[in-house]
Structure formats: structure tokens, C-alpha cells
Amino acid sequence: MAFSSWRGTMGLIKPTHRPGSLEETIRLLPEGIGVIPMTVGISEGSSREFHEVLGVIEGYVRQLAEIGVDLIAPAGAPPFMVHGYAGERRILDRWEQAYGLPVVTSGVTQVEAMKALGVSRMVGITYFPDELNKVFAKYFTDAGITVLEMAGIDVAFNQVQKLSAHEVYAHAKAAFLRHPDADMIYLLGAGWRVLDIVAVLEEDLDVPALHSVAARVWHTQRHFRVGQRTRGFGRLLAELPPLPQPAVEA
Numbered sequence: 001m002a003f004s005s006w007r008g009t010m011g012l013i014k015p016t017h018r019p020g021s022l023e024e025t026i027r028l029l030p031e032g033i034g035v036i037p038m039t040v041g042i043s044e045g046s047s048r049e050f051h052e053v054l055g056v057i058e059g060y061v062r063q064l065a066e067i068g069v070d071l072i073a074p075a076g077a078p079p080f081m082v083h084g085y086a087g088e089r090r091i092l093d094r095w096e097q098a099y100g101l102p103v104v105t106s107g108v109t110q111v112e113a114m115k116a117l118g119v120s121r122m123v124g125i126t127y128f129p130d131e132l133n134k135v136f137a138k139y140f141t142d143a144g145i146t147v148l149e150m151a152g153i154d155v156a157f158n159q160v161q162k163l164s165a166h167e168v169y170a171h172a173k174a175a176f177l178r179h180p181d182a183d184m185i186y187l188l189g190a191g192w193r194v195l196d197i198v199a200v201l202e203e204d205l206d207v208p209a210l211h212s213v214a215a216r217v218w219h220t221q222r223h224f225r226v227g228q229r230t231r232g233f234g235r236l237l238a239e240l241p242p243l244p245q246p247a248v249e250a
Contacts, residue, residue: 007224017041113218187211198233221240
């Protein structure tokens with residue numbers, strides 16, 4: 001590898017050019033884990049666009065493999081969730097075989113985080129329309145998680161970052177209170193700036209709250225066998241549970 005970091009190097013493929021989640025990820029990762037970022041340039045947030053960018057993302061996967069990173073992380077759950085849970089797995093298996101490196105999407109980190117926290121019934125909130133929310137709900141259902149609701153908030157895709165954390169808090173709390181038997185509140189998407197309300201939601205609703213940046217940081221640490229626990233951003237980073245073990249076939 002021409003460039004490396006002493007605890008491991010992750011190639012992070014961001015779906016948009018939107019600032020925010022990249023900075024948050026780097027700040028939360030422990031010293032010694034390096035990040036080489038790429039950005040795809042999704043701008044509409046539509047189902048059509050999510051399907052069309054797969055080839056672009058693979059081009060960055062190939063480039064990062066040539067650079068010689070240790071882990072390739074395509075961020076942005078929707079571009080993979082639109083292919084379904086099983087379809088995503090087929091894509092990742094093909095890429096890992098072709099490029100010889102582990103490739104971990106946002107969806108993978110989030111499903112594994114839910115399992116690590118013992119979640120079985122969750123309520124999700126998003127900034128996408130109902131058509132896509134049904135696709136996202138099916139993805140998690142196929143992964144073995146019961147989705148009680150996937151509630152979208154009415155905002156333009158390119159304006160998500162302007163929502164206040166307090167607005168998102170109110171949307172999340174209202175969705176959860178419609179399903180008080182849920183054991184997690186899930187905030188899909190890294191476009192909104194909500195890390196500062198994750199712990200608040202957990203305190204008020206008495207269940208774990210999951211955000212994509214925290215899921216990525218947790219999974220990356222566990223992948224590299226790093227154990228830095230960080231408080232203030234929810235149970236996942238404060239407790240740092242181990243990665244779930246794959247099921248053993250009989």
C-alpha cells in the first residue's frame with residue numbers, strides 16, 4: 001500500500017457531495033484509523049438515480065482496491081437497499097471476489113448493529129417518500145427485523161441538511177409513540193445532522209437510537225479490532241458490542 005494508517009485504512013464512498021457525515025465519521029473514529037474518501041454525486045435522491053449509480057460506485061470500489069485500503073465502505077443505504085437484502089448480498093459477494101477486499105455497505109452495518117443491540121422490532125424515520133420507504137422497510141424485514149413503521153418527513157433531498165435536530169427529534173418521537181412496543185428508533189440516512197440527538201432520544205424513549213454514522217464508526221472499529229468507547233452518541237458507541245457471529249448452518 002502506498003499510503004496506510006497504523007490501525008487500518010477505510011475507503012469511504014459517499015453517495016453525495018453533501019458535507020457533514022464525512023467530517024462526523026472522521027471525528028468519531030479513533031486515532032490511527034485512516035479514511036480515504038470518494039464521492040459519487042447523487043443529487044435527486046430518486047429510485048431511478050439509486051439504481052443507475054451502481055456502476056459508478058463499483059468504479060470507486062475498484063479504485064480503492066488498487067490504492068490498497070483494508071476495508072471498502074460504500075455509504076448511503078438507499079443505492080443498495082433498492083436491490084433488496086438478498087440482491088445487495090449478491091452484489092457485495094461479487095465485488096469481494098473480484099477485488100479481494102471486504103466491502104461493507106451502510107445497510108450491512110445497520111442490520112448488524114441492530115442485531116448486536118438485540119433489536120427485533122423497530123420504528124424508522126427517513127427523509128424519503130413513501131414509495132422508497134416501503135423498499136427500505138422490506139430490506140430490514142428480509143434481514144429479520146420487524147419494521148413497525150418507516151415514516152418519512154416532507155423535505156427536499158437537497159435541503160435535508162438544513163433541518164434542525166429538534167425538528168427531527170419531534171418527528172422521531174411522534175413515530176415512536178405510535179408504536180411504543182418498538183425496541184429501537186432508527187434514523188435512516190446521513191444527510192440530516194442529528195448525532196447530537198441520538199443520546200437524547202435514547203434517554204427519552206428508553207430504547208436504543210441508531211444513526212448511520214454511529215453504525216459505520218462502530219462497525220469499522222470492530223472490523224479493525226479497535227475498542228475505543230465514546231459517550232454522548234448513543235449506546236452503540238458507548239457500549240461497543242461485538243459484531244454478531246454469522247449463523248452456522250446445520
